[in-house]
Amino acid sequence: MTRNYQYILFYKPYNVLCQFTDEANPQKRLTLKDFIPIPEIYSVGRLDQDSEGLLLLTNNGQLQHRLGHRKFAxxxxxxxxxxxxxxxxxxxxxxxxxxxxxxxxxxxxxxxxxxxxxxxxxxxxxxxxxxxxxxxxxxxxxxxxxxxxxxxxxxxxxxxxxxxxxSINLGKKNQLSLVGLNPGEWREVTTLERKALEELSIFCH
Missing domain, CATH: 3.30.70.1560 (Alpha-L RNA-binding motif)
Structure with a gap:
């Protein structure tokens, strides 16, 4: 049975941590949880706290490996x-x-x-x-x-x-981009974007 994975595109603002929790720090810092109310998804790759822009978040572990590992370039x-x-x-x-x-x-x-x-x-x-x-x-x-x-x-x-x-290039002229998003906004991927992502996750090895 094919799992119905979630894929979210987020425009990370400046000064937001690329994680959902920050319990170890006594000073409250903004995290992904302050913007995205979806459990059990994780960012593919990271952006530093002082960087901005496109983040892909998913619960598809194979895709995280495929896009997060440098060997796939x-x-x-x-x-x-x-x-x-x-x-x-x-x-x-x-x-x-x-x-x-x-x-x-x-x-x-x-x-x-x-x-x-x-x-x-x-x-x-x-x-x-x-x-x-x-x-x-x-x-x-x-x-x-x-x-x-x-x-x-x-x-x-x-x-x-x-x-x-x-932007993040997915190959075969497919890419994810910030178009249509403002800082702090997120959206689910389109049907075409989902298809490109799931094709990548199949060939992750």
Whole structure:
């Protein structure tokens, strides 16, 4: 019998933990439970507390393994605001992979955005320095190590100011995206999105 799995897309706001409980911390911090009243679902991958954007949540353990394990290399797209304006030579270092602590990042697809992306304002806003320009990058990764994007941009001298995950590629021209969601909102996947996700979970090994 096929289980009726749940698949939820959530636009995680800034300063929200990517978990449902935070009992160990004496100071109350926002968690997924403050936004999503559905039991026994878990995020596929994570976003740091100070990052924003797309989260997929499900109770399908096979799919969590398929999308969460780096060996399957599914692309995820981020819009990243950095301090100062990197040259193409700076970005080329990230495209080829860069040494961070004890590992080398996989090659990444990176381009400067010619226009600032249309995003809801962050609450609280980033701290601007009038004397220092900023730049938006689109970065596509096939792995998601701890704070990887921030470490990558810092390693080439351009600290990340704001980080938003905008899409998750499922292959065969299928992808999940933030379209139609505002920060703090969630929705169930469409029929077509569900079909793509369940095809992935079948071929998880």
């Amino acid at each position: 599914h692309p995820r797209t981020y819009w990243v605001q950095v301090e100062r304006i990197p040259e193409e030579s700076d970005l080329e270092r990230l495209r080829k992979g860069i040494i961070i602590q004890d590992y080398k990042t996989r090659p990444a697809i990176i381009k400067k955005l010619s226009l600032d992306p249309i995003l809801p304002p962050r609450d609280p806003p980033i701290r601007y320095r009038k004397s220092v320009p900023t730049c938006w990058l689109e970065i596509i990764l096939t792995e998601g190590r701890n704070r990887q994007v921030r470490k990558m941009t810092a390693a080439i001298g351009f600290p990340t100011l704001r980080l938003v995950r905008v």
